[in-house]
Amino acid sequence: VKLQRRKDFVTFMLPSLIVLILVLAVPLCYDLIVSFFDKSLKHAGFGNFIGLQNYIEDLQNDNFTGSIATTWKFTIGVVCLEFIFGLIIALALNSIRLGKNLMFTIIIIPMMITPVAVGLTWRLMLHPQLGIINYLLSFIGIPNISWLADPKFALGTVMFVDIWQNIPYMVLVLMAGLVTLPKEPYEAAAIDGASKIQSFFRLTVPMMMPTFSVVLLLRSIMSFKTYDLIYVMTRGGPGTATEVISYTIYNQAYRYLNTGVAASMSIYLVLMIVPIAIFFLWMSRNREN
């Protein structure tokens, strides 16, 4: 029996393991190796082994450290707001019957548009001189606002566009979680005289915790990697007001052609994401236990 089990393990697990190693481990290991060399895209080969020099220089690079701070601000801001608004919309949609499908279809439209198209469309709408947003605001006496040109507004504006596009994702996942919740606990709570707010905090939130963990984890990872929206809307400007870590990595790889530096910065990005993933997975498992 043991031998059969081993055979089954090899038969069923080995293909998956090989795919996982090829898709995940090999690129990651390659990136790690490259990060210890002064590799340039201009020349074939790895270049010279320089140990941790890339990592040390990354931390001395103002653009990189600044972009880490901006990435955190961006991620925390968009994930929190998307979660709050997404949950409100999901709860509202879950409680209505008439027109639910129509509302749901309308809400998920932004998610179906590519970030580049979203960025370009919003860039035109937010144009300080020719955009419709400032035009409409002028009717209530608000003068032209430089949504993407003023360092005070630029990051907030890009975050708003990201939130607009990704709330549907939150709604989609949270709705999927809400419809699977059992009805009996709610009926029992209602008989016991619990209010809707009490039911929400005592029943919905605990039962939805695994879904919350997954959706927060996935959106956090996606937000950490945000690149296309920044590239299309601001290219990290004005100054470095909207420069996120993915854009800095892109610049190092394709503008400066410093593949080694870009690789070490990517490792820093992975190191930022891994603890978050562990935290959410731990939270989810802890709750289930």
Added chain:
Amino acid sequence: MKKIKRTLALVLALTFVVSALVGCGGGNNAGSNGGSGDGGSDSYEGKTINVLLEDVSDCTYILELLPQFEEATGIDVNVEAISYSTMHEKVAAQMVSSTNSYDVIIVDYYWTGEFADAGWMYPLDEFIAADGVDTSVYLEPIMAQNGVTDGVTYQLPYYNYAMCMLYNTEIWADPDLNAAYEAKYGKKLSVHDITVAEYVQECEFISNYYGKDTLAGLVQQGGRGDPIVMEWLNWFFGNGGDWYDANGKSALNSKAAVDAITLYKYALENASPTGAISFNLDDAQMMMVDGKAASMINYNWQLATLNNMENSATAGKFALAAAPGGSANVGSWGWAIPHNAKDPELAWQFIKWVESFEIAKERALKGGAPTRTDVFTDEEVLEKYPYYADVVDILNSGIGMPQFKDSNGMIEKLTTALSEIAAGEKDAQAALDEVAAFMDNM
């Protein structure tokens, strides 16, 4: 039976060898025809090349003329026209693979040093010599940055983008505006022979006169990336600056540079429309077409675009003058064959055709920006575009890009610094000191 088998095998082997030899002969024949420049359509019939171009007006003119090439040579040409912002990464990614998707690429003037250092361009000297192509017809400053590098011809110039002042003649000639300006400064508005500071003063006056969000004196393209650098270089050169000082050190942190960015920032805040710090080429063009800006420092080929814009109330009202300070940023593009191109011979046929006098002239007549002196001085071209005479002066008096190996990285460093200064994030001198140190370290 054995004998029959042996004979059959011998016949088959002979047939194979003969057919292979015939095949080789055919290939060589096609190559030699192409090389000598008289390749008939038969030699290239059915072959295809991929050409990467920037999606600008010069690209449109080539697309219009392309059927001539395809008909003459039988070569099908796939043109991929993309926006500037994605070009460098696209080209760089192709260069490191074993074969290139593109047979012909175009190279911006500040990529030349980097591409040559990386060995990404195929030498053209043999093709040039075999076909007797005369490269002396190209304007010298352009050939120096998009032609010969370290004694090897890697490119033939494609189009120039010498920068200049483009202005709305109706606004600058407005009698009421001029009277008001004269009352304040004792002279009329002028676009000729003015310093950078005088230009800013005039533009600020126009912006205050009309309201800068109604009609601004100038529209800058201060967006991070290529736009702010290309534009600021005119302010820097116009202020007497240059890339290097007398000791061969970077002069990007000189007084002329600091003064230039200080004036540039002042103009962004006081003379340009709100939000110009995020504008790119398209934004600036739209503001001019919409009649919301009186002038801009931009590429000379924009004049034809602005004046020929369909359904525009401002079409035909624009003229060109030398950039303030008299020394402009002289940019250009060149044609090149990637080092890993599948068939350089075929690619050369296209470059040879597109840069022939006849096609270069046709492109110029459509509004293209020439690089050949014989096109610039052609009577028919000058009759249609008299300002080309001024463009030649701008090209000869302007400053191009010295070729250094990490030029693209240096421009990226400069654009970040300029954007940080313009956004008020960094002190001008400190930020430019960093750029100069970076340039000196290369």
